[in-house]
Amino acid sequence: MKRVYVNEERCLGCHLCEYWCAYANSGEKDIMTAFKLGKDATPRINVEDDGDVHFAVQCRHCDDTPCVKACITGALSCNDGVVEINRDKCVGCYTCVLTCPYGCIVIDKKNGGKTVTKCELCTDNSNGEPVCVRECINGAIVFEER
Amino acid sequence: MSVNYIPAVFEVLRDTDRCIKCRACERQCANEVHYFDEDFDKMQVIEAQCVDCQRCVTICPTSALKIRKNQNEFREGANYPQKLIIENYLQAQTGAVLLSSMGNPVDLPVYWDKILINASQVTNPSIDPLREPMETKVYLGKKSLDIKRGDDGEIIPDTEYPQLELDVPIMFSAMSYGSISYNAHESLARAATQLGTFYNTGEGGLHKDFYKYGPNTIVQVASGRFGVSKQYLDQGAAIEIKMGQGAKPGIGGHLPGKKVNADVSQTRMIPMGTDAISPAPHHDIYSIEDLRQLIFSLKEATEYKKPVMVKIAAVHNVAAIASGIARSGADILVLDGFRGGTGAAPTRIRDNVGIPIELALAAVDQRLRDEHIRNEVSVVVAGSVRSSADCVKAFALGADACYIGTAALLAIGCHLCRSCHGAKCNWGIATQRADLVRRLNPDFAYKRLVNLVHAWDHEIKEMMGGMGINSIESLKGNRLMLRGVGLNDRELEILGIKHAGE
Structure with missing residues (x-):
């Protein structure tokens, strides 16, 4: 299955993927609206930095899906290898946040933290392809079969 | 304070x-x-x-x-x-001393822009390069005067002197590893390999990782002799002796210690963190005879299998110097104009020393022809060849091929801020800082270089086709294909071209 990977030696730590991700999933008309009108756009990708080492991390869509197993309401499910979230079922217990070994499930600031959100490979927005991959200025983030 | x-x-x-x-x-x-x-x-x-x-x-x-x-x-x-x-x-x-980088930005005449190219109308047909074959392959090296034929009357290919075969008439000029980054070098090497042309190591030696691109590499020997060894000479397809550089004629080079990291130090064969200073002259070359000795030392070391190039900056007496070099045993002569780039040069020298490449090229080509030694060397021009039109004009003035340096760097993101000497290039080109070098992704950069040269090659074919010419060989030295605009008689005489309307 194609997944999003980051080539650590190419990641510059510019954090732009976070902003594009948040905008892409905000539903707002442009990136400025997404951030300037207090809409609390939440990125589902996070760039980890330590000195000269940077890499972007988002949901790995693990085969053993610990988050799905931990979810108390069945809001998280794995369909065709993509771990998806049903926000109507999520009660914001954050068990999945605690369980995710990569720290890739984030609290959705947009609705005051009542639910969590996570990368669904941009299948749940109008982009149709992972926006972090498309917008990465150094080709560090790739969407490929490995 | x-x-x-x-x-x-x-x-x-x-x-x-x-x-x-x-x-x-x-x-x-x-x-x-x-x-x-x-x-x-x-x-x-x-x-x-x-x-x-x-x-x-x-x-x-x-x-x-x-x-x-x-x-x-x-x-x-x-x-x-x-x-x-x-x-x-x-x-x-x-x-x-004030320091600067890249080419001379001073508002002095750019002769390329005052030269116009001919096109065929009615009486001589133009050629459509999309429908008819068009040759932009060139061979660089000394040429035999005689044509030899076998018993069957067929021409025997001339293999007397080593030749460089270029699929496109454009090469990447000398930029050392040290002045530019590992990723920039990798991009140039990969692009040259894919294009079937050559890139040049500059005087910084050749990183072992790039030995695999050797068949498309020109290895340079400069006054500092950095990174020169038998192994290094053996890697390249040709050897270039750098006598001078267009951006800073008359002076050597100075790579600041802060650019000499572990890799650069190993490649240059100098201690880490030390300034790499290339002397102004080659201390073993004070005459054409001395130059001949170095040329033949290098030929001897590489068993006469590789052409030896000599690069000089375009200066006042360039035609006479070129004549000497043509007689010295060099196979290829490189002329570098005063607008050529550099990773660092004293500002006053960059902006005030040397002459325009257009005039130097015209003078050299004419002199070599007058002395009947034009076949002794191929002539490559460098020093601000900015577009395919500049290339076409250069060929018509007598060049065999062009070197591009600044244009190549533009292709990989350089914005000509002319701050290379600060060693903090934000585009990952003119720096050795690992976090900055990372910004240049060779996977993208080499494709951009290939694109640029392909685009130029297409345009060269279009322009040649317009003139009714189907190969670089037929365009070479064909100055009737050029006309000057707004040039005085003396300038036209030196360029060997007529004024527009004549």
């Missing part, structure tokens, strides 16, 4: 309505111009540190940034423009 007389050169304009405070500009500016001010909850700038490299402008996701010339003006004066006043302030402050 006294008053600092030096104003910021640039203004950084930020549209706060657009800025989303993502801080990408801050993270990506090696000059530390941008910073986030928590008290005011907005991005601020230290303009004095900006070199106008355009990195922040290019990556800003909301196009919130613009850099422009500082609108603050000193009192006007044609004799002492603001730039000159500031340079004097700077020298009064530091007591140092």
Whole structure:
């Protein structure tokens, strides 16, 4: 299955993927609206930095899906290898946040933290392809079969 | 601390309505111009540190940034423009030689722009390069005067002298590993390999990782002899002796110690962190005879299998010097014009020493023809060949191929901020800082270089087709295909071309 990977030696730590991700999933008309009108756009990708080492991390869509197993309401499910979230079922217990070994499930600031959100490979927005991959200025983030 | 007389050169304009405070500009500016001010909850700038490299402008996701010339003006004066006043302030402050990078930006004549190309009309058909074969392959090296035929009457290919075969008439000029980054070198090497042309190591030696690109590499031997060994000479397809560089004729090179990291030190064979200083002259070359000795030493070392090139800066007596070089045993002569780039040069030398490549090329080609030794050497021109049109004009003035340096760097992101000597290139080109080098992704960069040269090659074919010429060989030295505009008689005479309308 194609997944999003980051080539650590190419990641510059510019954090732009976070902003594009948040905008892409905000539903707002442009990136400025997404951030300037207090809409609390939440990125589902996070760039980890330590000195000269940077890499972007988002949901790995693990085969053993610990988050799905931990979810108390069945809001998280794995369909065709993509771990998806049903926000109507999520009660914001954050068990999945605690369980995710990569720290890739984030609290959705947009609705005051009542639910969590996570990368669904941009299948749940109008982009149709992972926006972090498309917008990465150094080709560090790739969407490929490995 | 006294008053600092030096104003910021640039203004950084930020549209706060657009800025989303993502801080990408801050993270990506090696000059530390941008910073986030928590008290005011907005991005601020230290303009004095900006070199106008355009990195922040290019990556800003909301196009919130613009850099422009500082609108603050000193009192006007044609004799002492603001730039000159500031340079004097700077020298009064530091007591140092002014340093600059890349090519001479001074408003001096660009002869390429005053030369126009012919096209066929009615009586001589033009050629459509999309429908008919068009040859832009060239061979560089000394040519035999005789045509030899076998018993069957067929021409026997001339293999007497080693030749460089170029699929496109454009090569990447000498830029050392040290002055440019590992990733930049990798991009050039991969592009040259894919294009079937050559890139040049410059005087910085050849990183072992790039030995695999050897068949498309020209290895340089310069006055500092950095990185030169038998193994190094054996890697290259040709060897270039650098006598001079267009950007800084008459002086050597100086790679600051801060660019000499572990890899560079190993490649150059010098201690880490030490300045790599190339002497102004080759201390073993004080005459054409001495040059001949080095040429033949190198030929001997490589069993006469590789052409030896000699590169000189275009200076006043260039035609006579070229004649000497053609007689010295060199296979290829490289002329580097005064607008050629550099990773660092004293400003006064870069801006005031040398002559335009167009005049030098015309004078050299004519001199070699007059002396019946044009076949002894191929002539390659460098020093600001900026477009395919410049290439076509160069061929018509007598060049066998062109070297591009600045144009190649532009292809991989250089924005000509001319701050290479600061070693903090925000585009990952002219730097050795690992975090900055990483910004140049060779997977993208080499494709951009290939694209650029392909595009130029297409345009060269179009222009040749327009003239009814179907190969570089037929265009070479064909000065009737050129006309000058706005040039005086003396200039036209040196260029060997007629004025438009004649």
